[in-house]
Amino acid sequence: MKTKNLRYLAIASFISAATIFSSCSKNNDNKPTTPTPVAVTGVKLTTDAKFGAIITDNAGRALYAFAKDAGTTSNCVDGCAVTWPVFYKANPSIGTGLDAADFGVITRADGSKQTTYKNWPLYYFMNDAAQGDVKGDGVAGLWVVAKADYTVMVASAQLVGHDGANYNDQGIAGTGASSYLTDAKGHTLYLFTKDASQKNNFTKSDFSNDAVWPLDNVDAIGSIPSILTKGDFTLINTFGKSQLVYKNHPLYFFGQDAGVKGSTKGVSFPTPGAAIWKILNSGTPAL
Incomplete structure (x- = not known):
């Protein structure tokens, strides 16, 4: 009888040890692991x-x-x-x-x-x-x-005119950074002070003067930086071309900026200080 009891105790001890081992193994398997950072490629x-x-x-x-x-x-x-x-x-x-x-x-x-x-x-x-x-x-x-898909971007820098002098965002001589609109690649956009609301008064119907102040031809308005208001942007038809408009001002590039990011030569053209062509920003009044 004693031998039989000892056999039962041995079996019970074996089962108990196996259970503990299994439990420990499970806990080890479930131990939280730190995820491997994704390599930046x-x-x-x-x-x-x-x-x-x-x-x-x-x-x-x-x-x-x-x-x-x-x-x-x-x-x-x-x-x-x-x-x-x-x-x-x-x-x-x-x-x-x-x-x-x-x-x-x-x-x-x-x-x-x-x-x-x-x-x-x-x-x-x-x-x-x-x-x-x-x-x-x-x-x-x-x-x-x-x-x-940005249609425009925002830049902030000292404006330097065609004459090499410094200007402010009102188109008159002055120093200090001005905020201004560009296209998605950083090319400066301008307004023409002789335009009417939603109407381009500069571009000729044959586009013979478009090289001087190319209109900003945009097929559709994509994303706009959140620091601007998307509703301020619209499109108008200018002799068959879709032109971007901001606060009712038709938008242009300056030919002599030559597609150089950061060039703002148009602020002093054709007459320094006359402010005929201006940059645009969130403070630009609507036409």
Whole structure:
């Protein structure tokens, strides 16, 4: 009898040990693991509930453009670059819906590289702590989340006229940065003070003077930076071409800006200080 009891005790002990071992193994299997960070290889379009399709890195982290990067260099340095870390990837992978030809590289003042999109250097925002955060858009009225379908962008810089002198946003001599509208690639847009509301009074029907002040021909209005009001933008028909309008002002480029990002020569043409052609911004009164 004693032998039989000992056999039962041995079996029970074995079962108990197996159960404990199994339980420990299960707990080990369920132990939380830290996810491996996604390696940054390039860029893609990511759908955001507020902004729609935005440009992010391939891990989904939002990218931004800076209005003060009006020219061909980055103006976010030192402490700014801590808050807004530079995005750079050599030979980046390009996600569906983006064109590799729109991406480029600049060399920053410190010799480091930075990726650009449609001539705008790209940045992260330090306060975007979690994937899906887009907290940097609109900061200080100078930061814009990157998107592929902007119809216009906003720049902020000293205006320099055709005569080489400094001007303010009223088209008269003055120093200091002015905010102004550009197309998606940073080319300056202007209004003609002799236009009427929703009516182009400059362009000739045969477009013989269009090279001097090319109208901004836009087939449809896409995204608009959130620091502007999309309802302020409309389209008019100018001799068969669809021209972009802001606050009832038809929009133009200046031929002698020669497609150079940041060039604002039109503010002093044809007569310095006459303010016949002006830049536009959120403070521009409606016609």
